[in-house]
Amino acid sequence: MKSFPAAVLFVLASLTIISSAPAADRPNIVFFLVDDMGWMDGTPYGSQYYETPNMQRLAEQSMRFTDAYALPLCSPTRASILSGQYSSRHRVTSASGHQPAAPPDASPYPDKAPRDKQFLYANSQNYLDPDLPSLAKVLKQAGYTTGHFGKWHLGLSQQHWPDKHGFDVAFHAQPSPGPPSYFSPYGVQPDGKPSGRNHVGTITDGPDGEYITDRLTDEALKFVDANKDCPFYLNFWHYGVHGPWGHKEAYTAEFSKKTDPRGQQRNPIMASMLKSVDESLGRLINRLEQHSLADNTLFIFYSDNGGNVHSRTFDDQKIANVKEGHPQFAAIQDWRKWAGGEPPTNNAPLREGKGRIYEGGQRVPLMIRWPGRVPAGSTSNAVVGPIDMYPTILEAAGIQQPENHIVDGESLLPVLKQTSSLKREAYFTWFPHLIPAVSVRHGDWKLIRRFEPHRDYPDVLELYNLKEDIGETKNLADQRPELVQQLNALIDQFEKQTNALAPKPNPAYAAAATVHSQDPTEGLVARSCHLVKTDGAIRVVGNGRLPFLGTARVRLNGPLKLTLVARSESGGTAGIHWKTTGQDDFPETGQSVNYQLPAGNSWQEVTVDLPIKGNPQIIRLYLPAEKSPVELRSIRFRNDRNQEQQWSFAEVTQ
16 A cells, blocks of 8 residues: 555545535534443443442443453553554554653664563554544544543653544543542642643642542533534543542442442442442433433443453552552552452453453443434444444444545444444454453454463463353363364454564573573472582482472473483482462372483483473472482473473583
8 A cells, every 4th residue: 555644644534524414413422431440340231239320321221232342451442442443553552651652763672571581572652643533533524523531541742632633622631541639639730730740631620629530520511511502522531440549438438338249349449439430421411411412412331441350459568568658558558448458340250350351351331322323222242342433433423434544443333223233254352461462252252362371371372152151261272273273364364454563582582491590500499309510410419208309480381391311320210290370289180290210320311291281380300319319411391382491401510
């Protein structure tokens, strides 16, 4: 495709923005986005602990999607909403929008990575490219008044703020993984200048103690009031229920007395914050009805990623290390008082949560209301995501998509109107961070492909039937190799089509295969024996029953092959015993293998197959050293992908 300068590209795009609908017939558009709200975090999706009557009210007027996805972190989802593109295409792949932008000529890849990492992963772009014809720009060109209220997190510097993406009005703060404070003063002066080192943006302080969820709602309602007679796009992106978890204690106290009949959700702080968000939703719906705007408003309720199940899980040691006077001290004490050691939420029956590619990290609530077009109280199991919001909104507004701008999403109007289904074959999630992986959803099936084994997630390929196993408990990859091959091919095609920045080999990784240090036994722990350096070897001298060398350094996905170069005058039978990630103890059966070391003064190469399933946490190499010492020249573990961990003692001197 011919390459155009960015400025020319947008001009070309803007010339093709054609609306086939008269201004009076164009729907208003409200995009109500909640931060960190999980799939189960509301009554429409089954929560019996949180109280969200306005969400339930909206569900009864909307189409509720059961299989809606976001990215596992917020910024990629937000960028996909405004661009209609997969994160692998727009390059905002992590929640780094509060960090400075890299120079334009900087390589997207880091210069180096730890030696135990097989690949170099491309950095996320820290801003949404302002040259893209964003959703707000296209709507504005077509005559809409556009306003953004709340969290942005798509660019730190002013050149990347909402007004550079087509918003006429913007009320936001930066940096904004969460707000500087949930209570006024928020950290900026009335003139918009920062009053604190890290607080910049356009949010102004209100009365002391004002709650930011309420203040954002006030500002959004003013926008509706001011534009009730013309088509508007209200981008209402709440900070709740993200950290720093500011909450109204009166609400929290009431929820602290409540018990979840499901026995899953029990955090009163999260319940309090969701109640405030729900009240905001109710106020906005009421205002639309007061102005007789509800029937001509496309209303989208969505979340930017799955529920947070990992933050604020303090143990006694962590708490002890935070002393009074530390900025986190009061927050920790507040959380401990109300929530104890509970994380923000619980996504059961979904697996895990925010920051993970499992369903708990990316399946989210989505409800869309458009009276007269979308059947009230309806449900859809269509697999949809943030890439679909852009084409859906434009088609609803009667606006053609810009030329020369690739849109990966598909309009949901046929699904919403129940006239047809989506045409795409599969839906993808590109997430090369934290536990780097890519996934594909194809019908009821989901394949996760990791770029390399991880200590806690040893299987590189995970296949789940979500209709039968929504909790992703049974990996069927070994049982359905043909389906794995088919879905892998779809991922390959997706990466190619979206110009995904694939991981590059880490030049330092080869050095990780062999332990290089002044101590050649680094990573080995001797038990019931001691080690003596000799010329070109290590002598293992037994001083107790069942001597062994233990190690937690073998970070390879099994099965493995162990090769020893050893000798012993008496020889004998010994064994290898292991426990895998997640096991507290060494099993008595099923995870050990015996081997024979021949007696004699000659060096022997002994090879042992280890049927390890997953990733070993600790391996114990027992040696027949009770009768006479065993000398070792090398120890090598290797898997079927030729990845290895080796100790070489050939150059050891006394």
